[in-house]
Amino acid sequence: MEVHHHTHTERKKWTHYFWEFLMLFLAVFCGFLAENFREHQVEHKREKQYMASMLEDLKADTATYSNYAKTNAEIYTFIDSLIPLIKSNERKIHVNRIYFLARMITIKLLLHFPTIRTYDQMKNSGQLRIIRNTGVADSIGSYYNSLAVLAAFNDLILAKNYDYQRAVAKIFDADVLLTILKERKEPSSTSIKLLTEDPLIINELLTNAQYLYGSLLIGQNICTQRQHTAENLITLITDKYHLK
DSSP states (O other), rough: OOOOOOOOOOOOOOHHHHHHHHHHHHHHHHHHHHHHHHHHHHHHHHHHHHHHHHHHHHHHHHHHHHHHHHOOOOOOOOHHHHHHHSSSSSTTTHHHHHHHHHHHHHOOOHOOOOOOOHHHHHHHGGGGGGGGOOOHHHHHHHHHHHTHHHHHHHHHHHHHHHHHHHHHHHSSSSHHHHHHHHSSSSOOOOOOOOOOOOHHHHHHHHHHHHHHHHHHHHHHHHHHHHHHHHHHHHHHHHHHHHHO
């Protein structure tokens, strides 16, 4: 009778399974860490790219603020010169100059539109969260949220400008005004006249001019504050991200 001997495999100890589990866990955990590190590196690179782009936006803003102040200063000069000339008893002698000043006010008028390209892109895509530095993130949010008031002042200035233009139409010849628009210089004709000498209509023009002056002055003060904020933000971003 043939006898069969069964082969018995040696039973693995629990420590063997523990080490297998540990090695598998470490492999998965290290893979997770590597992927997480890679994602963080990608986000840090993207963050710096966004900050470089925002830096260019802020530099464009500061240039725009400066140009806005310079242009407004010209308009203030035009209004300051127009009021005494048109109220003068000798305004007929200065009529060409009066036409020029009255028309240049609206020619020079500017609205201010800050550059929010990068901020809107980050906000709409949820990328504001990748800004690691709390101080930078808070300063960026504060600056761009503060720009909403400029849109309101643009509307106010447009309204005051509309009132001024309606008053201009009651006093000045449209052909002469068009010539000034094209040539950007004081007309030389000796036959130019105002359409009316009515003091109430002239006062309406000057009242609207001074309201426009006041609106521009308030708007410029707001822009000056924003310019200082933008300049400080430029310094902060440049320093924290080692940008030029």
